[in-house]
Amino acid sequence: MFYIIDLKSLEILLKGLSDFIDGKSRLLKEKHRKNATVFHYYQEIVRNWNKLNFIINKTTRSLKTKVDLDSHLKAHLYYSTYRIFQEKVPIRIIIQELKPSDKLLELLKKLTSFSWSRALEGKSFNESLSLEEAIPTFFIERLTPVFSKEFLIETIKSMNYTPTSLDVSFRINDLRFKNDRNTTCKFIIDDLRKEGIKSHQDKEVPFIYYTKNEFKSKLLSSEWYKKGYIILHDKASFLISQLLLPKSNELICDMCAAPGIKTSIIAQLSNNESKLIACEFNFKRLMQLKKLLKKLAVSNSFLLNVDSTIINNYFHNSFDKILIDAPCTGSGTFLNHPELKWRQNYEFLNQNLLLQSKMIESSLKLLKPGGILVYVTCSLYPEEGENQIKNILDYVDPLDLPHYFSPSYKIDGEPLKGTGRLFPSIHNTQGFFVSKLKKK
Numbered sequence: 465m466f467y468i469i470d471l472k473s474l475e476i477l478l479k480g481l482s483d484f485i486d487g488k489s490r491l492l493k494e495k496h497r498k499n500a501t502v503f504h505y506y507q508e509i510v511r512n513w514n515k516l517n518f519i520i521n522k523t524t525r526s527l528k529t530k531v532d533l534d535s536h537l538k539a540h541l542y543y544s545t546y547r548i549f550q551e552k553v554p555i556r557i558i559i560q561e562l563k564p565s566d567k568l569l570e571l572l573k574k575l576t577s578f579s580w581s582r583a584l585e586g587k588s589f590n591e592s593l594s595l596e597e598a599i600p601t602f603f604i605e606r607l608t609p610v611f612s613k614e615f616l617i618e619t620i621k622s623m624n625y626t627p628t629s630l631d632v633s634f635r636i637n638d639l640r641f642k643n644d645r646n647t648t649c650k651f652i653i654d655d656l657r658k659e660g661i662k663s664h665q666d667k668e669v670p671f672i673y674y675t676k677n678e679f680k681s682k683l684l685s686s687e688w689y690k691k692g693y694i695i696l697h698d699k700a701s702f703l704i705s706q707l708l709l710p711k712s713n714e715l716i717c718d719m720c721a722a723p724g725i726k727t728s729i730i731a732q733l734s735n736n737e738s739k740l741i742a743c744e745f746n747f748k749r750l751m752q753l754k755k756l757l758k759k760l761a762v763s764n765s766f767l768l769n770v771d772s773t774i775i776n777n778y779f780h781n782s783f784d785k786i787l788i789d790a791p792c793t794g795s796g797t798f799l800n801h802p803e804l805k806w807r808q809n810y811e812f813l814n815q816n817l818l819l820q821s822k823m824i825e826s827s828l829k830l831l832k833p834g835g836i837l838v839y840v841t842c843s844l845y846p847e848e849g850e851n852q853i854k855n856i857l858d859y860v861d862p863l864d865l866p867h868y869f870s871p872s873y874k875i876d877g878e879p880l881k882g883t884g885r886l887f888p889s890i891h892n893t894q895g896f897f898v899s900k901l902k903k904k
């Protein structure tokens with residue numbers, strides 16, 4: 465039995481792929497993301513882009529006459545190549561679905577002559593890994609100095625499509641509760657179960673629950689979600705926000721706040737009693753932040769539409785605690801954001817490195833002496849993590865991290881104190897660098 469995609473979904477998918485090819489859009493339009501079939505195929509085709517591209521190029525190059533491929537035809541080819549090579553769907557099913565033109569039919573037939581063993585002959589380890597696992601060589605090169613070969617492969621595989629990626633995690637937001645916390649949590653979980661959404665609680669974080677991907681759309685249409693009692697996000701966001709240990713009346717700055725997941729967790733952890741300044745540079749994202757905080761009943765935040773690299777011009781030695789959830793390459797998030805794989809290069813890395821170091825510099829001026837800095841990035845590259853912190857060790861003292869973080873990469877033969885990591889293959893979260901430091 466092979467899955468047959470309906471005609472309407474196929475049209476939307478091919479248009480989305482064609483826009484991706486033309487560079488018009490890296491993401492599927494919001495309204496189409498709700499169509500599970502379109503979303504699934506779009507994500508998986510983009511996830512495997514270099515691999516599919518390689519097969520298509522090899523095949524078209526071997527044709528006797530040169531073919532001119534426009535983005536419309538290319539979209540059909542990426543879709544067919546994904547179905548034939550990843551899903552092992554027979555070509556007759558694809559022909560039945562696509563009703564191809566003569567030109568496309570000729571290409572499809574030619575595709576089936578492709579052989580991986582022949583195509584990879586003479587390629588280096590990095591090139592073969594890059595093609596077989598659909599990962600940029602730039603990523604492999606960055607991580608080869610800090611990972612063993614086995615861990616590199618394990619990490620790459622865990623960010624491709626695996627059974628564990630079928631889990632959806634959500635948090636119960638108790639800021640909306642009027643009654644006892646435990647009773648209300650139990651009531652929500654029981655009620656979701658009655659609606660057919662089975663879930664189980666995380667072992668370390670009592671507010672985090674998991675359900676299967678198949679229940680996601682039901683969860684999103686539940687009243688609990690619509691009214692802000694539950695919110696979908698990665699467990700990593702909770703573990704990171706928890707590092708701040710926010711308390712009543714502490715003045716806390718979230719320097720990169722939108723869309724507001726961590727801001728809302730900080731508010732929940734302090735029961736809305738800490739004082740939060742949430743900064744965001746991008747106005748559209750600031751509006752998303754505002755909407756989310758309202759929905760989740762966060763009432764302790766003051767929002768600022770500012771460039772956080774220069775807010776030290778307005779505040780000095782003011783904050784008890786600061787969170788920098790810095791803009792980064794997102795190299796730890798390929799499971800959820802496969803499109804980011806194909807943006808990885810030196811230019812993108814260097815842009816982020818500059819922004820990160822300016823933010824760290826600004827945060828050191830904003831913090832009170834003895835204040836706490838939590839700097840994190842959802843990147844696996846040492847440049848955006850350990851190397852950034854190594855540069856400021858004269859100004860900060862490292863603080864201990866909870867046991868559930870893995871040690872950081874080694875710097876001069878030792879993990880760097882006050883820093884750690886979350887890995888997709890170990891923690892079942894997005895990949896993160898985390899650090900907790902005290903201003904001297």
Ligand SMILES: C[S@@+](CC[C@H](N)C(=O)[O-])C[C@H]1O[C@@H](n2cnc3c(N)ncnc32)[C@H](O)[C@@H]1O
Pocket residue numbers: 701719720721722723724725726727743744745746749770771772773789790791792819
């Ligand atoms: C990794 S995201 C933050 C995610 C957020 N902390 C959360 O948990 O939902 C980084 C954010 O920093 C913002 N940003 C980038 N440059 C900035 C700057 N110079 N000043 C303030 N915010 C900036 C981006 O627009 C983006 O929203």
